Amino acid sequence: MHARAVAASTTALLGTAALLFPASAARAADDGTRPLVVAHRGASAYAPENTLAAVDKAAALGIRWVENDVQRTRDGELVVLHDDNLRRTTDVEEVFPDRAPWKVKDFTAAEIARLDAGSWFGPAYAGARVPTLEQFVHRVELHHQKLLLEIKNPELYPGIERQTLKVLSNEGWLDRRHLANRLVVQSFSADSIRTVHALKPAVKTGFLGTPHVTNLPAYATFADQINPSHRSLSRGYVAAVHTFKGPHGRQLEVFTWTVDDAATAQRVAGYGVDGIITNKPDVVRNAVRR
Template sequence: MHVRIVAALTTALLGTTAVLFPAAHAGAVADGDGRPLVLAHRGASAYAPENTLAAVDKAAELGVRWVENDVQRTRDGELVVLHDADLRRTTDVEEVFPDRAPWKVGDFTAAEIARLDAGSWFGPAYAGARVPTLEEYVRRVEQHHQKLLLEIKNPELYPGIEGQILKVLGNEGWLDRRHVRDRLVVQSFSADSLRTVHDLEPGVRTGFLGAPPVTDLPAYAHFADQINPSYGSLSPAYVSAVHAFDGPHGRPLEVLTWTVDTADTARRVAGYGVDGIITNKPDVVRDAVRGRWDPPALSVAGRTVGA
Protein backbone atom coordinates (compact mmCIF):
# COMPACT_ATOMS: atom_id res chain seq x y z
CA MET A 1 0.00 0.00 0.00
CA HIS A 2 2.74 2.45 0.96
CA VAL A 3 4.66 1.77 -2.25
CA ARG A 4 1.54 2.30 -4.34
CA ILE A 5 0.78 5.63 -2.72
CA VAL A 6 4.33 6.96 -3.00
CA ALA A 7 4.50 5.98 -6.66
CA ALA A 8 1.15 7.60 -7.41
CA LEU A 9 2.03 10.81 -5.60
CA THR A 10 5.31 11.02 -7.48
CA THR A 11 3.53 10.46 -10.79
CA ALA A 12 0.90 13.09 -10.00
CA LEU A 13 3.58 15.64 -9.19
CA LEU A 14 5.60 14.87 -12.33
CA GLY A 15 2.58 15.12 -14.60
CA THR A 16 1.12 13.00 -17.38
CA THR A 17 4.33 12.61 -19.39
CA ALA A 18 5.63 10.23 -16.74
CA VAL A 19 2.69 7.84 -17.02
CA LEU A 20 2.80 4.56 -18.91
CA PHE A 21 -0.44 3.20 -20.34
CA PRO A 22 -2.51 2.04 -17.32
CA ALA A 23 -2.88 -1.59 -16.44
CA ALA A 24 -6.33 -3.07 -16.00
CA HIS A 25 -7.90 -2.01 -12.72
CA ALA A 26 -10.25 -4.69 -11.41
CA GLY A 27 -12.45 -2.87 -8.92
CA ALA A 28 -15.90 -3.45 -7.48
CA VAL A 29 -17.68 -1.71 -10.35
CA ALA A 30 -15.42 -2.53 -13.29
CA ASP A 31 -15.51 -5.93 -14.97
CA GLY A 32 -11.78 -6.42 -14.59
CA ASP A 33 -11.07 -6.63 -18.34
CA GLY A 34 -9.36 -3.23 -18.39
CA ARG A 35 -12.24 -1.55 -20.16
CA PRO A 36 -14.55 0.82 -18.29
CA LEU A 37 -18.17 0.15 -17.59
CA VAL A 38 -20.78 2.34 -19.26
CA LEU A 39 -23.36 4.01 -17.03
CA ALA A 40 -26.52 5.63 -18.42
CA HIS A 41 -26.70 9.21 -17.15
CA ARG A 42 -30.21 9.90 -15.78
CA GLY A 43 -31.11 6.80 -17.75
CA ALA A 44 -30.47 6.79 -21.48
CA SER A 45 -31.21 10.51 -21.44
CA ALA A 46 -30.17 11.28 -25.02
CA TYR A 47 -33.04 9.09 -26.21
CA ALA A 48 -35.76 9.48 -23.56
CA PRO A 49 -36.64 12.19 -21.01
CA GLU A 50 -34.07 12.17 -18.23
CA ASN A 51 -34.76 10.55 -14.88
CA THR A 52 -38.04 9.01 -16.07
CA LEU A 53 -39.00 5.36 -16.17
CA ALA A 54 -38.87 5.63 -19.96
CA ALA A 55 -35.16 6.49 -19.72
CA VAL A 56 -34.59 3.42 -17.56
CA ASP A 57 -36.45 1.30 -20.09
CA LYS A 58 -34.39 2.73 -22.95
CA ALA A 59 -31.15 1.94 -21.12
CA ALA A 60 -32.36 -1.63 -20.63
CA GLU A 61 -33.29 -1.84 -24.31
CA LEU A 62 -29.74 -0.80 -25.17
CA GLY A 63 -28.36 -3.48 -22.85
CA VAL A 64 -26.89 -1.02 -20.34
CA ARG A 65 -26.54 -2.53 -16.88
CA TRP A 66 -25.89 0.62 -14.82
CA VAL A 67 -28.22 3.62 -14.64
CA GLU A 68 -27.62 6.88 -12.77
CA ASN A 69 -30.30 9.07 -11.22
CA ASP A 70 -30.82 12.11 -8.98
CA VAL A 71 -32.94 12.15 -5.82
CA GLN A 72 -34.62 15.12 -4.13
CA ARG A 73 -37.47 15.58 -1.63
CA THR A 74 -40.94 17.11 -1.90
CA ARG A 75 -42.56 19.45 0.60
CA ASP A 76 -44.39 16.53 2.23
CA GLY A 77 -41.32 14.34 2.46
CA GLU A 78 -41.60 12.11 -0.62
CA LEU A 79 -38.40 11.22 -2.46
CA VAL A 80 -38.59 11.92 -6.19
CA VAL A 81 -36.17 11.39 -9.06
CA LEU A 82 -35.30 14.76 -10.57
CA HIS A 83 -32.08 16.59 -11.39
CA ASP A 84 -32.83 20.30 -11.08
CA ALA A 85 -33.71 22.05 -7.84
CA ASP A 86 -36.74 23.51 -9.64
CA LEU A 87 -39.30 21.90 -11.92
CA ARG A 88 -39.29 24.28 -14.89
CA ARG A 89 -36.87 22.69 -17.34
CA THR A 90 -38.24 19.15 -17.41
CA THR A 91 -41.94 19.55 -16.58
CA ASP A 92 -44.93 21.75 -17.45
CA VAL A 93 -45.05 23.20 -13.93
CA GLU A 94 -45.30 26.80 -15.18
CA GLU A 95 -48.51 25.95 -17.02
CA VAL A 96 -50.06 23.83 -14.29
CA PHE A 97 -49.04 26.07 -11.38
CA PRO A 98 -48.41 29.52 -12.93
CA ASP A 99 -48.51 31.35 -9.59
CA ARG A 100 -45.99 29.16 -7.75
CA ALA A 101 -42.66 30.66 -8.88
CA PRO A 102 -39.79 29.86 -8.49
CA TRP A 103 -41.18 26.31 -8.72
CA LYS A 104 -38.69 24.65 -6.35
CA VAL A 105 -39.06 20.89 -5.88
CA GLY A 106 -39.24 21.32 -2.12
CA ASP A 107 -42.19 23.72 -2.41
CA PHE A 108 -44.51 21.12 -3.97
CA THR A 109 -46.19 18.04 -2.56
CA ALA A 110 -45.73 14.64 -4.13
CA ALA A 111 -49.33 14.71 -5.35
CA GLU A 112 -48.77 18.04 -7.09
CA ILE A 113 -45.59 16.83 -8.78
CA ALA A 114 -47.40 13.67 -9.87
CA ARG A 115 -49.75 15.85 -11.93
CA LEU A 116 -46.92 17.25 -14.04
CA ASP A 117 -45.96 16.16 -17.55
CA ALA A 118 -42.26 15.27 -17.46
CA GLY A 119 -42.01 14.03 -21.03
CA SER A 120 -43.48 16.51 -23.51
CA TRP A 121 -40.48 18.83 -23.25
CA PHE A 122 -38.38 16.02 -24.73
CA GLY A 123 -40.77 15.04 -27.51
CA PRO A 124 -44.43 14.25 -28.23
CA ALA A 125 -43.81 10.51 -28.02
CA TYR A 126 -43.20 10.93 -24.29
CA ALA A 127 -46.15 13.19 -23.48
CA GLY A 128 -47.62 12.25 -20.11
CA ALA A 129 -44.45 10.76 -18.61
CA ARG A 130 -44.30 11.49 -14.89
CA VAL A 131 -41.65 12.35 -12.35
CA PRO A 132 -41.11 9.00 -10.63
CA THR A 133 -40.82 8.48 -6.93
CA LEU A 134 -37.67 6.76 -5.75
CA GLU A 135 -39.70 3.62 -5.03
CA GLU A 136 -41.04 3.56 -8.58
CA TYR A 137 -37.61 4.14 -10.04
CA VAL A 138 -35.89 1.44 -7.97
CA ARG A 139 -38.60 -1.07 -8.84
CA ARG A 140 -38.14 -0.42 -12.55
CA VAL A 141 -34.36 -0.82 -12.24
CA GLU A 142 -34.94 -4.08 -10.38
CA GLN A 143 -37.41 -5.24 -13.01
CA HIS A 144 -34.68 -4.92 -15.64
CA HIS A 145 -32.05 -6.52 -13.35
CA GLN A 146 -29.98 -3.35 -13.65
CA LYS A 147 -27.66 -1.63 -11.20
CA LEU A 148 -28.04 1.81 -9.67
CA LEU A 149 -25.73 4.79 -9.23
CA LEU A 150 -27.88 7.04 -7.03
CA GLU A 151 -26.98 10.69 -6.60
CA ILE A 152 -28.16 12.61 -3.56
CA LYS A 153 -28.93 15.96 -5.15
CA ASN A 154 -28.73 19.17 -3.14
CA PRO A 155 -28.60 17.42 0.26
CA GLU A 156 -28.14 20.76 2.00
CA LEU A 157 -31.75 21.58 1.04
CA TYR A 158 -33.12 18.39 2.55
CA PRO A 159 -31.78 17.66 6.05
CA GLY A 160 -31.94 13.96 6.84
CA ILE A 161 -32.42 12.86 3.23
CA GLU A 162 -29.62 10.31 3.54
CA GLY A 163 -31.53 8.30 6.14
CA GLN A 164 -34.71 8.53 4.12
CA ILE A 165 -33.02 7.24 0.98
CA LEU A 166 -31.49 4.35 2.87
CA LYS A 167 -34.87 3.52 4.39
CA VAL A 168 -36.48 3.35 0.94
CA LEU A 169 -33.61 1.25 -0.40
CA GLY A 170 -33.94 -1.08 2.58
CA ASN A 171 -37.70 -1.40 2.15
CA GLU A 172 -37.18 -2.24 -1.51
CA GLY A 173 -34.60 -4.93 -0.73
CA TRP A 174 -31.60 -2.97 -1.98
CA LEU A 175 -29.53 -3.15 1.19
CA ASP A 176 -29.04 -6.90 1.18
CA ARG A 177 -25.62 -8.35 0.55
CA ARG A 178 -26.22 -8.98 -3.15
CA HIS A 179 -27.17 -5.38 -3.89
CA VAL A 180 -24.62 -3.57 -1.77
CA ARG A 181 -21.81 -5.77 -3.06
CA ASP A 182 -22.15 -4.98 -6.76
CA ARG A 183 -25.48 -3.33 -7.67
CA LEU A 184 -25.58 -0.07 -5.73
CA VAL A 185 -23.43 3.03 -5.33
CA VAL A 186 -24.58 6.28 -3.66
CA GLN A 187 -22.79 9.42 -4.83
CA SER A 188 -22.92 13.14 -4.08
CA PHE A 189 -21.03 16.39 -4.50
CA SER A 190 -21.29 16.70 -0.70
CA ALA A 191 -18.59 14.95 1.31
CA ASP A 192 -20.68 15.47 4.46
CA SER A 193 -23.62 13.69 2.87
CA LEU A 194 -21.45 10.72 1.91
CA ARG A 195 -20.00 10.56 5.42
CA THR A 196 -23.54 10.36 6.74
CA VAL A 197 -24.41 7.52 4.36
CA HIS A 198 -21.27 5.66 5.35
CA ASP A 199 -21.98 6.13 9.07
CA LEU A 200 -25.60 4.98 8.72
CA GLU A 201 -24.91 2.03 6.39
CA PRO A 202 -21.19 1.18 6.32
CA GLY A 203 -21.76 -1.57 3.76
CA VAL A 204 -23.04 0.78 1.07
CA ARG A 205 -20.44 1.96 -1.44
CA THR A 206 -20.20 5.68 -2.02
CA GLY A 207 -18.73 7.98 -4.65
CA PHE A 208 -17.59 11.59 -4.28
CA LEU A 209 -18.40 13.78 -7.27
CA GLY A 210 -15.39 15.97 -7.92
CA ALA A 211 -11.60 15.90 -8.10
CA PRO A 212 -10.07 16.49 -4.66
CA PRO A 213 -6.34 17.26 -4.52
CA VAL A 214 -4.23 14.12 -4.34
CA THR A 215 -3.02 15.18 -0.89
CA ASP A 216 -6.64 15.06 0.35
CA LEU A 217 -7.38 11.58 -0.99
CA PRO A 218 -6.42 9.75 2.25
CA ALA A 219 -9.23 11.59 4.04
CA TYR A 220 -11.77 10.74 1.33
CA ALA A 221 -10.69 7.09 1.39
CA HIS A 222 -12.19 6.76 4.88
CA PHE A 223 -15.75 7.13 3.58
CA ALA A 224 -15.71 7.02 -0.24
CA ASP A 225 -15.16 4.05 -2.54
CA GLN A 226 -15.02 6.20 -5.66
CA ILE A 227 -13.72 9.58 -6.78
CA ASN A 228 -15.89 10.66 -9.72
CA PRO A 229 -14.64 13.80 -11.55
CA SER A 230 -15.82 15.47 -14.74
CA TYR A 231 -13.86 14.26 -17.74
CA GLY A 232 -12.38 17.70 -18.32
CA SER A 233 -10.56 17.58 -14.99
CA LEU A 234 -9.00 14.15 -15.55
CA SER A 235 -5.47 13.07 -16.38
CA PRO A 236 -3.80 9.64 -16.39
CA ALA A 237 -1.72 10.75 -13.41
CA TYR A 238 -4.78 11.65 -11.37
CA VAL A 239 -6.54 8.35 -12.12
CA SER A 240 -3.39 6.45 -11.12
CA ALA A 241 -3.14 8.45 -7.91
CA VAL A 242 -6.75 7.67 -6.98
CA HIS A 243 -6.25 3.97 -7.66
CA ALA A 244 -3.32 3.92 -5.25
CA PHE A 245 -5.59 4.32 -2.21
CA ASP A 246 -7.81 1.68 -0.65
CA GLY A 247 -11.33 2.75 0.21
CA PRO A 248 -13.42 1.88 3.27
CA HIS A 249 -14.15 -1.61 1.99
CA GLY A 250 -10.51 -2.54 1.47
CA ARG A 251 -10.44 -2.22 -2.31
CA PRO A 252 -8.68 0.38 -4.45
CA LEU A 253 -10.63 3.54 -5.01
CA GLU A 254 -12.39 3.65 -8.36
CA VAL A 255 -12.88 6.48 -10.84
CA LEU A 256 -16.11 7.08 -12.74
CA THR A 257 -16.08 10.11 -15.02
CA TRP A 258 -18.90 12.23 -16.44
CA THR A 259 -20.53 13.27 -18.77
CA VAL A 260 -18.95 11.78 -21.90
CA ASP A 261 -21.03 11.65 -25.10
CA THR A 262 -18.54 11.32 -27.97
CA ALA A 263 -16.52 8.34 -29.10
CA ASP A 264 -13.25 10.27 -29.19
CA THR A 265 -13.61 11.49 -25.61
CA ALA A 266 -14.68 8.04 -24.46
CA ARG A 267 -11.60 6.45 -25.97
CA ARG A 268 -9.41 9.13 -24.43
CA VAL A 269 -10.66 8.73 -20.87
CA ALA A 270 -10.68 4.95 -21.25
CA GLY A 271 -6.99 5.26 -22.00
CA TYR A 272 -6.55 7.00 -18.68
CA GLY A 273 -7.65 3.83 -16.91
CA VAL A 274 -11.03 4.98 -15.55
CA ASP A 275 -13.35 2.31 -14.17
CA GLY A 276 -16.55 3.72 -15.62
CA ILE A 277 -17.93 6.37 -17.97
CA ILE A 278 -21.22 8.11 -17.26
CA THR A 279 -22.94 9.12 -20.48
CA ASN A 280 -26.20 10.31 -22.03
CA LYS A 281 -25.38 8.14 -25.07
CA PRO A 282 -24.44 4.73 -23.68
CA ASP A 283 -24.55 3.04 -27.07
CA VAL A 284 -22.01 5.47 -28.53
CA VAL A 285 -19.65 5.13 -25.59
CA ARG A 286 -20.03 1.36 -25.39
CA ASP A 287 -19.12 0.98 -29.06
CA ALA A 288 -16.11 3.23 -28.53
CA VAL A 289 -14.64 1.62 -25.42
CA ARG A 290 -15.80 -1.98 -25.45
CA GLY A 291 -16.63 -3.40 -28.85
CA ARG A 292 -14.21 -1.29 -30.87
CA TRP A 293 -11.54 -0.08 -28.49
CA ASP A 294 -7.82 -0.10 -29.15
CA PRO A 295 -5.71 1.55 -26.42
CA PRO A 296 -4.60 4.97 -27.66
CA ALA A 297 -0.94 5.82 -27.93
CA LEU A 298 0.53 7.96 -25.17
CA SER A 299 3.70 9.97 -25.41
CA VAL A 300 6.17 9.06 -22.67
CA ALA A 301 9.43 10.97 -22.39
CA GLY A 302 9.53 11.63 -26.13
CA ARG A 303 8.57 8.15 -27.31
CA THR A 304 5.21 6.60 -28.18
CA VAL A 305 3.78 3.62 -26.31
CA GLY A 306 0.59 1.66 -26.61
CA ALA A 307 0.16 2.21 -30.36
Protein backbone atom coordinates (compact mmCIF):
# COMPACT_ATOMS: atom_id res chain seq x y z
CA MET A 1 0.00 0.00 0.00
CA HIS A 2 1.37 3.41 -1.01
CA ALA A 3 1.05 4.97 2.43
CA ARG A 4 3.50 2.59 4.08
CA ALA A 5 6.38 4.39 2.42
CA VAL A 6 5.40 7.65 4.04
CA ALA A 7 4.34 6.33 7.44
CA ALA A 8 7.39 7.59 9.31
CA SER A 9 7.08 11.13 8.00
CA THR A 10 3.33 11.42 8.39
CA THR A 11 2.89 9.92 11.85
CA ALA A 12 4.78 12.80 13.42
CA LEU A 13 2.44 15.32 11.82
CA LEU A 14 -0.63 14.40 13.81
CA GLY A 15 -1.60 13.75 17.40
CA THR A 16 -4.91 12.36 18.54
CA ALA A 17 -7.67 14.03 16.54
CA ALA A 18 -11.08 15.06 17.81
CA LEU A 19 -14.05 13.53 16.03
CA LEU A 20 -16.00 16.03 14.00
CA PHE A 21 -19.63 15.01 14.34
CA PRO A 22 -21.53 17.84 16.04
CA ALA A 23 -24.08 17.15 18.73
CA SER A 24 -27.69 16.60 17.65
CA ALA A 25 -31.01 15.84 19.27
CA ALA A 26 -30.70 13.22 21.98
CA ARG A 27 -32.73 10.55 20.20
CA ALA A 28 -30.63 10.88 17.06
CA ALA A 29 -27.29 10.77 18.88
CA ASP A 30 -24.89 7.84 18.51
CA ASP A 31 -24.12 5.75 21.59
CA GLY A 32 -20.80 7.42 22.33
CA THR A 33 -18.60 4.65 20.95
CA ARG A 34 -15.44 5.83 19.21
CA PRO A 35 -14.62 5.03 16.47
CA LEU A 36 -18.17 5.24 15.18
CA VAL A 37 -19.59 1.84 14.25
CA VAL A 38 -21.51 1.63 10.96
CA ALA A 39 -23.76 -1.35 10.13
CA HIS A 40 -22.72 -2.47 6.63
CA ARG A 41 -25.84 -2.88 4.47
CA GLY A 42 -27.63 -2.92 7.80
CA ALA A 43 -26.64 -5.57 10.34
CA SER A 44 -25.99 -7.88 7.42
CA ALA A 45 -24.42 -10.74 9.38
CA TYR A 46 -27.77 -11.21 11.10
CA ALA A 47 -30.39 -10.26 8.50
CA PRO A 48 -30.47 -10.11 4.68
CA GLU A 49 -28.32 -7.22 3.48
CA ASN A 50 -29.85 -3.91 2.42
CA THR A 51 -33.33 -4.93 3.54
CA LEU A 52 -35.56 -3.19 6.05
CA ALA A 53 -35.02 -6.19 8.32
CA ALA A 54 -31.29 -5.43 8.37
CA VAL A 55 -32.03 -1.85 9.40
CA ASP A 56 -34.33 -3.13 12.15
CA LYS A 57 -31.66 -5.53 13.38
CA ALA A 58 -29.08 -2.75 13.55
CA ALA A 59 -31.53 -0.66 15.57
CA ALA A 60 -32.22 -3.58 17.89
CA LEU A 61 -28.48 -3.83 18.52
CA GLY A 62 -28.35 -0.13 19.35
CA ILE A 63 -26.37 0.80 16.24
CA ARG A 64 -26.99 4.36 15.06
CA TRP A 65 -25.19 4.38 11.70
CA VAL A 66 -26.41 2.28 8.77
CA GLU A 67 -24.74 1.93 5.36
CA ASN A 68 -26.54 1.08 2.13
CA ASP A 69 -26.12 0.88 -1.66
CA VAL A 70 -28.27 2.65 -4.24
CA GLN A 71 -28.91 1.64 -7.87
CA ARG A 72 -31.59 2.45 -10.46
CA THR A 73 -34.29 0.40 -12.17
CA ARG A 74 -35.26 0.46 -15.84
CA ASP A 75 -38.10 2.88 -15.13
CA GLY A 76 -35.98 5.22 -13.04
CA GLU A 77 -36.72 4.14 -9.46
CA LEU A 78 -33.87 4.13 -6.94
CA VAL A 79 -33.60 0.83 -5.08
CA VAL A 80 -31.31 -0.37 -2.31
CA LEU A 81 -29.17 -3.25 -3.56
CA HIS A 82 -25.45 -3.94 -3.60
CA ASP A 83 -24.95 -5.94 -6.81
CA ASP A 84 -25.85 -4.66 -10.26
CA ASN A 85 -27.25 -8.17 -10.77
CA LEU A 86 -30.31 -9.50 -8.94
CA ARG A 87 -29.24 -13.14 -8.84
CA ARG A 88 -27.27 -13.39 -5.59
CA THR A 89 -29.79 -11.91 -3.16
CA THR A 90 -33.19 -12.53 -4.78
CA ASP A 91 -35.17 -15.31 -6.49
CA VAL A 92 -35.12 -13.48 -9.82
CA GLU A 93 -34.03 -16.59 -11.75
CA GLU A 94 -37.17 -18.41 -10.62
CA VAL A 95 -39.57 -15.51 -11.10
CA PHE A 96 -38.12 -14.32 -14.41
CA PRO A 97 -36.24 -17.34 -15.86
CA ASP A 98 -36.02 -15.86 -19.36
CA ARG A 99 -34.56 -12.48 -18.37
CA ALA A 100 -30.83 -13.29 -18.06
CA PRO A 101 -28.43 -11.70 -17.14
CA TRP A 102 -30.87 -10.27 -14.56
CA LYS A 103 -29.35 -6.80 -14.27
CA VAL A 104 -31.06 -4.27 -11.99
CA LYS A 105 -31.20 -1.73 -14.81
CA ASP A 106 -33.21 -4.14 -16.99
CA PHE A 107 -36.11 -4.53 -14.54
CA THR A 108 -38.85 -2.15 -13.50
CA ALA A 109 -39.42 -1.23 -9.89
CA ALA A 110 -42.68 -3.18 -9.90
CA GLU A 111 -40.91 -6.31 -11.15
CA ILE A 112 -38.20 -6.02 -8.53
CA ALA A 113 -40.84 -5.50 -5.84
CA ARG A 114 -42.14 -9.01 -6.63
CA LEU A 115 -38.84 -10.65 -5.75
CA ASP A 116 -38.02 -12.45 -2.51
CA ALA A 117 -34.87 -10.82 -1.11
CA GLY A 118 -34.79 -12.75 2.17
CA SER A 119 -35.06 -16.50 1.61
CA TRP A 120 -31.45 -16.79 0.43
CA PHE A 121 -30.39 -15.68 3.91
CA GLY A 122 -32.75 -17.91 5.87
CA PRO A 123 -36.38 -19.05 6.06
CA ALA A 124 -37.15 -16.55 8.83
CA TYR A 125 -36.72 -13.79 6.25
CA ALA A 126 -38.74 -15.29 3.43
CA GLY A 127 -40.73 -12.61 1.66
CA ALA A 128 -38.41 -9.70 2.47
CA ARG A 129 -38.31 -7.25 -0.43
CA VAL A 130 -35.75 -5.04 -2.12
CA PRO A 131 -36.62 -1.63 -0.67
CA THR A 132 -36.80 1.58 -2.62
CA LEU A 133 -34.59 4.38 -1.37
CA GLU A 134 -37.70 6.13 -0.02
CA GLN A 135 -38.70 3.04 1.97
CA PHE A 136 -35.18 2.63 3.29
CA VAL A 137 -34.77 6.19 4.55
CA HIS A 138 -38.24 6.03 6.12
CA ARG A 139 -37.11 3.03 8.17
CA VAL A 140 -33.81 4.67 9.12
CA GLU A 141 -35.76 7.76 10.21
CA LEU A 142 -38.19 5.63 12.20
CA HIS A 143 -35.28 4.36 14.29
CA HIS A 144 -33.66 7.81 14.56
CA GLN A 145 -30.58 6.39 12.85
CA LYS A 146 -28.00 7.96 10.54
CA LEU A 147 -27.17 7.03 6.96
CA LEU A 148 -23.96 6.37 5.06
CA LEU A 149 -25.33 6.12 1.51
CA GLU A 150 -23.23 4.65 -1.30
CA ILE A 151 -24.00 5.54 -4.90
CA LYS A 152 -23.25 2.22 -6.56
CA ASN A 153 -22.03 1.85 -10.15
CA PRO A 154 -22.79 5.46 -11.12
CA GLU A 155 -21.35 4.86 -14.58
CA LEU A 156 -24.38 2.64 -15.28
CA TYR A 157 -26.89 5.29 -14.23
CA PRO A 158 -26.22 8.75 -15.68
CA GLY A 159 -27.66 11.45 -13.45
CA ILE A 160 -28.06 9.20 -10.41
CA GLU A 161 -26.34 11.77 -8.18
CA ARG A 162 -28.94 14.44 -8.86
CA GLN A 163 -31.76 11.91 -8.52
CA THR A 164 -30.43 10.61 -5.21
CA LEU A 165 -30.24 14.12 -3.82
CA LYS A 166 -33.78 14.80 -5.01
CA VAL A 167 -35.13 11.74 -3.18
CA LEU A 168 -33.23 12.69 -0.05
CA SER A 169 -34.59 16.23 -0.29
CA ASN A 170 -38.16 15.02 -0.81
CA GLU A 171 -37.85 12.80 2.25
CA GLY A 172 -36.52 15.62 4.44
CA TRP A 173 -32.94 14.40 4.60
CA LEU A 174 -31.32 17.58 3.30
CA ASP A 175 -32.45 19.84 6.13
CA ARG A 176 -29.95 21.37 8.52
CA ARG A 177 -30.30 18.64 11.16
CA HIS A 178 -29.65 15.76 8.79
CA LEU A 179 -26.83 17.51 6.98
CA ALA A 180 -25.10 18.38 10.25
CA ASN A 181 -24.91 14.92 11.71
CA ARG A 182 -26.98 12.23 10.02
CA LEU A 183 -25.97 11.84 6.38
CA VAL A 184 -22.85 11.01 4.36
CA VAL A 185 -22.90 10.17 0.63
CA GLN A 186 -20.01 8.06 -0.63
CA SER A 187 -18.86 6.27 -3.78
CA PHE A 188 -15.90 4.47 -5.32
CA SER A 189 -16.19 7.00 -8.14
CA ALA A 190 -14.37 10.27 -7.49
CA ASP A 191 -16.34 11.85 -10.35
CA SER A 192 -19.61 10.86 -8.70
CA ILE A 193 -18.65 12.34 -5.35
CA ARG A 194 -17.33 15.46 -7.05
CA THR A 195 -20.75 15.78 -8.74
CA VAL A 196 -22.61 15.40 -5.44
CA HIS A 197 -20.45 18.10 -3.90
CA ALA A 198 -21.03 20.43 -6.85
CA LEU A 199 -24.81 19.88 -6.78
CA LYS A 200 -25.22 20.18 -3.01
CA PRO A 201 -22.06 21.49 -1.31
CA ALA A 202 -23.58 21.16 2.16
CA VAL A 203 -23.76 17.35 1.90
CA LYS A 204 -20.95 15.51 3.63
CA THR A 205 -19.19 13.16 1.20
CA GLY A 206 -16.78 10.22 1.27
CA PHE A 207 -14.49 8.63 -1.29
CA LEU A 208 -14.18 4.84 -1.10
CA GLY A 209 -10.58 3.90 -1.75
CA THR A 210 -6.98 4.59 -0.81
CA PRO A 211 -5.65 7.52 -2.86
CA HIS A 212 -1.91 8.08 -2.72
CA VAL A 213 -1.04 10.70 -0.14
CA THR A 214 0.23 13.02 -2.87
CA ASN A 215 -3.33 13.10 -4.28
CA LEU A 216 -5.07 13.83 -1.00
CA PRO A 217 -5.08 17.64 -1.49
CA ALA A 218 -7.17 17.18 -4.63
CA TYR A 219 -9.62 14.84 -2.91
CA ALA A 220 -9.93 17.26 0.00
CA THR A 221 -11.59 19.79 -2.31
CA PHE A 222 -14.74 17.63 -2.65
CA ALA A 223 -14.58 14.80 -0.07
CA ASP A 224 -14.92 14.99 3.71
CA GLN A 225 -13.89 11.38 4.19
CA ILE A 226 -11.34 8.97 2.71
CA ASN A 227 -12.75 5.48 3.29
CA PRO A 228 -10.33 2.63 2.51
CA SER A 229 -10.42 -1.11 2.98
CA HIS A 230 -8.85 -2.11 6.28
CA ARG A 231 -6.42 -4.27 4.31
CA SER A 232 -4.87 -1.19 2.71
CA LEU A 233 -4.68 0.78 5.95
CA SER A 234 -1.74 1.80 8.14
CA ARG A 235 -1.29 4.16 11.06
CA GLY A 236 0.79 6.41 8.83
CA TYR A 237 -1.89 6.61 6.17
CA VAL A 238 -4.59 7.57 8.68
CA ALA A 239 -2.25 10.23 10.08
CA ALA A 240 -1.60 11.54 6.57
CA VAL A 241 -5.32 11.84 5.81
CA HIS A 242 -5.91 13.62 9.10
CA THR A 243 -3.45 16.37 8.21
CA PHE A 244 -5.83 17.71 5.55
CA LYS A 245 -9.05 19.67 5.85
CA GLY A 246 -12.02 18.84 3.65
CA PRO A 247 -14.40 21.12 1.76
CA HIS A 248 -16.21 22.14 4.96
CA GLY A 249 -13.02 23.24 6.67
CA ARG A 250 -12.87 20.24 8.99
CA GLN A 251 -10.24 17.55 9.32
CA LEU A 252 -10.65 14.72 6.81
CA GLU A 253 -12.04 11.57 8.38
CA VAL A 254 -11.31 7.90 7.75
CA PHE A 255 -14.05 5.25 7.80
CA THR A 256 -12.61 1.81 7.05
CA TRP A 257 -14.35 -1.35 5.78
CA THR A 258 -15.29 -4.20 6.15
CA VAL A 259 -14.16 -5.24 9.65
CA ASP A 260 -15.92 -8.19 11.26
CA ASP A 261 -13.61 -9.45 14.01
CA ALA A 262 -12.48 -7.98 17.31
CA ALA A 263 -8.74 -8.12 16.66
CA THR A 264 -8.97 -6.19 13.40
CA ALA A 265 -11.37 -3.70 14.95
CA GLN A 266 -8.92 -3.00 17.77
CA ARG A 267 -6.05 -2.72 15.32
CA VAL A 268 -7.69 -0.11 13.09
CA ALA A 269 -9.08 1.74 16.10
CA GLY A 270 -5.49 1.99 17.26
CA TYR A 271 -4.61 3.63 13.96
CA GLY A 272 -7.01 6.45 14.85
CA VAL A 273 -9.78 5.80 12.32
CA ASP A 274 -12.99 7.76 12.81
CA GLY A 275 -15.40 5.00 11.81
CA ILE A 276 -15.54 1.25 11.20
CA ILE A 277 -17.98 -0.26 8.70
CA THR A 278 -18.94 -3.81 9.65
CA ASN A 279 -21.38 -6.65 9.04
CA LYS A 280 -21.15 -7.45 12.78
CA PRO A 281 -21.61 -4.10 14.49
CA ASP A 282 -22.11 -5.60 17.94
CA VAL A 283 -18.78 -7.44 17.74
CA VAL A 284 -16.92 -4.33 16.60
CA ARG A 285 -18.60 -2.06 19.14
CA ASN A 286 -17.69 -4.39 21.99
CA ALA A 287 -14.11 -4.65 20.74
CA VAL A 288 -13.47 -0.92 20.47
CA ARG A 289 -15.11 -0.26 23.83
CA ARG A 290 -12.53 -2.57 25.36
